[in-house]
Amino acid sequence: MNQIPVKDVTPKGKGEAVNLYAEREHIYVKFYKGFFKNFRIISGAIMLIMFYTFSWLQWDGRQAVLFDLPNRQFHVFGMTFWPQDFMLLSWLLIILAFTLFFVTVFAGRLWCGYACPQFVWTWLFIWAERFAEGDRNQRMRLDKSAWSMTKLRKKAVKHALWLFIAITSAIAFVGYFSPIRELVADVAAFSLGPWEMWWIGFIAVATYANAGWLREQVCIYMCPYARFQSVMFDQDTLIISYDEARGENRGKRKKGADYKAEGLGDCIDCDNCVHVCPVGIDIRDGLQYECVACGACVDACDDIMERMGYEKGLVRYTTEHQLEGHTTKLLRPRLIGYFIVLTAMFVAFSYTLYNRVPLEVDILRDRGQLYNEASNGMIENVYKLKIANKEQQDHQYRISISGLDGLKLIDDPVVTVKAGELLDYPIRLQLSRDRLERPNYDIQLTVEALDNSSISITEANRFIGPAPRR
């Protein structure tokens, strides 16, 4: 193992300033083809199609996936979540985080290369760039050349394409928060509300800047996952690596020459792997933190190896152990641990979701006084019921009380709550004085839908009266 070349930043002498600022070098990504690229195109396409089309799906005559912020209601297909369900979102995010950990331990930075929106859009933009300006060499020449009509035209086409992608992405994104059918109609009619305008503008600009201009800078300097993903790696994690033992000494050669005799390895030093790299590293220097494991260098090198008639896999997905000649252990405590935790959480989450009662009941005892005496001599307690119907259809609910004999509900026990409505319903409970043996009792209030007994919630509260006269 050679040491990775490091930049020496030791202060030279006293009184000499050191500049730690790394100048950005523009990366021209070369076009290539290959297995991993196809894989990424498929995965990216699936995600893009989901992103662009899910907001158009309908469910019961409304948008299937809609995060209605003004009404604080979040529709996901057949379910409607309220802010009270925030715990579910927390758990979902925790599960997703663990999935990321699990995948990272197993296969390294799979997320970055194949699923991260930053990267999916970056590849989309690189494609647009190539479409407008040609491949790597042409782009480099174009950037070096003086301004001319041709250059202006190419650049204009590129930025127009970029902006088009950015704006459509922004509209698709905002369409999850503001019904997309009306939104698209509004966009077409130039009659957007100020908020929609602002968010579409903001996300379009952010997409354009991120995927067009910032690109790998986000991964290298801004992304938190990139910072901590390496702690999840172990020696059996899949990494993309250059097989040094096979490749060195690198050097140019004629095709079909007996290079082994010349003391050369399989690497022909064509720099193809460097030219296709979207983060601009040389994989032959070993694993680096910039590497997003997109597999571009694997595809590029395999292509060259094939042409040279050598065996593929000089740069390949492998593990540290394999490179050192050991065997890779797939089942290791860390991976198994993550898997068990993930499975347990997933099962619990599904169970919770399946058994979720789309009803919310809060009981607030009236403040100000513990009880009052009604004119008929009964002891009366007042409660405010807050009944939230989280379903998509109206329901009639029956309110019943238990836990104290002789307790009467004065108001109408059947109450109608419209879909997605939060109803305030004051109720009065009365008990005759001679029934009172203690100053307070635990009681249970049950709210149950008339048409579906599985939608039922029981809440405990107290009934308070005067201390009985002995």
Add this chain to the structure above:
Amino acid sequence: MSAFWSAWVTVITLAVILGCTWLLLQTRKSENFKEETDQTLGHEFDGIAEYDNPLPKWWFQMFMATVIFGLIYLVLYPGLGNFKGLLGWTSTGQWEEEMAHAEEVYKPVFGKYAALSVEELQKPENAAGLKMGQRMFANNCSLCHGTAGTGAFGFPNLADSDWLYGGAPETIKQTIVNGRQGAMPAWGAVLGEEGVRDVTSYVLTLSGLESDAEAAARGKTQFQALCTACHGVDGKGMQALGAPNLTDDVWLYGNSFEKVAHTIRAGRNGVMPAHKDLLSDDKIQLITAYVYSLSNK
């Protein structure tokens, strides 16, 4: 603010801003904006010395931007003592503006129902209007009268059929708009302690509660002399004055001997605040309808 304090605030505010600016300009290296220098500050700890570098340019510019922002702000908005600012902004003004805007937005919503009579609003098709009334009742009235309008000690029950001033829609509206003063005078000095107890005994008999018959007989005479002016000869009260009916089971201040005696001895002073300045007429109309609905189901 007096002129002195106004000047005090102005001078200090401006002096601090100018002082910061002066400090910024002083600490900036004047030697043609050099980014870096080989000069150290002259102190050294464990061989570590600090360069005498100026503030980075972007940082300096950001500071200057805040100074400029501050000065512009002080010209436009109140901040320098009694100076009102060129925009004439006040928090009260903003509040009024927002209230006016809310009024504009919600007036049609309330107005649609507030145009209807209280009896009309009881109909099922106007349930939404009544629901608005309920919500406003919860925000404005339930603190005293309870969530269900059942009242509390000293606060009348609105959900029963007994009314101090009458339960006609117009009367209820009057009560909310102008408020009420339920003044029961204190008779302790007139009657003396003995008299108070006698009258109390008599009053309890009016609603069929147990009391000392002898004392009640004595109290009756005094009751006829002093109390009938408001509570009527038969003790059934007078809605024009808000004098309660003493013959029913409804007791605003309790019906134990001691509580009634206290009422007679020291008097009571119930206040329903006027809401004409707090709530718009439309809102009061809807609240009236809701209160009316409590006892007319």
